[in-house]
Amino acid sequence: MDSLLRAFGELIPATIIASPFAVLAWLVLSERRGRRRPPRTARRTAALDVAIGSNVIIVCFLVTIPVPWRPPTALHLWPGTDLVDAFAPTGSPWQVMGNLVLLAPLGALIPLRVRASRSLVKLALAALIVSTIVEVGQYLLHTGRVTATDDIVLNTLGAVAGARLTRRWWSHRYPGIYAIPAPRTSSPSLESLPRHTPH
Known part of the structure; x- marks a missing residue:
């Protein structure tokens, strides 16, 4: 437990500080989207977008904050x-x-908003790329965190597991349930189309 607090203890106060800003962002997004969409859809999509953005910030925070009790760089490729x-x-x-x-939270949330990520294979590939970028970034920034092949594998497995948890909501059985509806366009009715009478 002591090693957990030393590695991730900074996340607790950071989350407490960021929470009011996340709630404010959700309220503002909901209000703005509610002008053009049903209130329920506006609130739901705003909540998903704020949650995704918050998780991205948390990941960036965790991988960039230095760990003072470790050496500057460690590389485990085996x-x-x-x-x-x-x-x-x-x-x-x-x-x-x-x-x-x-x-895992990004793996659970992103398929609800991005149709292209609703394939587990594509999602796993995206998580693999993101995790590799994160590990390389840690190594280049010398934050004191270990850059390891195992971390990339575990991050990817976690993202896929998160996607599996929410798959029933984004599978083909419920297409577009969380997607932002496309703007309505007026299409000509059958009655307004010109009729051609045979000569």
């Missing part, structure tokens, strides 16, 4: 190295859980 260390008697399984949870 698969399984971090998993063995985490489950060793002196290790911390919390690190594994943290990497599984890191992208």
